[in-house]
Amino acid sequence: MTQDEIIEMAIKCGWDNPATNMMPLYEFAKLVVEKEREVVANWIMDKGFATGHGDSVVDLLDQLQWQIADAIRARGQA
Secondary structure (H helix, E strand, C coil): CCHHHHHHHHHHCCCCCHHHHCHHHHHHHHHHHHHHHHHHHHHHHHCCCCCCCCCCHHHHHHHHHHHHHHHHHHHHHC
């Protein structure tokens, strides 16, 4: 999530001038993103897959997609 995206969301939520003091909002957004990543990572691990070194939700999903494709290939060879 970029700073511009955070500002845009703040404006949509009614924040009159988020650019004047963005740091608290930016830090809050980072915490939300980290929590979402943690939720996705835990779901992936609960399903028996590895999370690798995914730094973002997209990284985690890419890793999961690769593992699923690899499992499908392995079953086809059995």
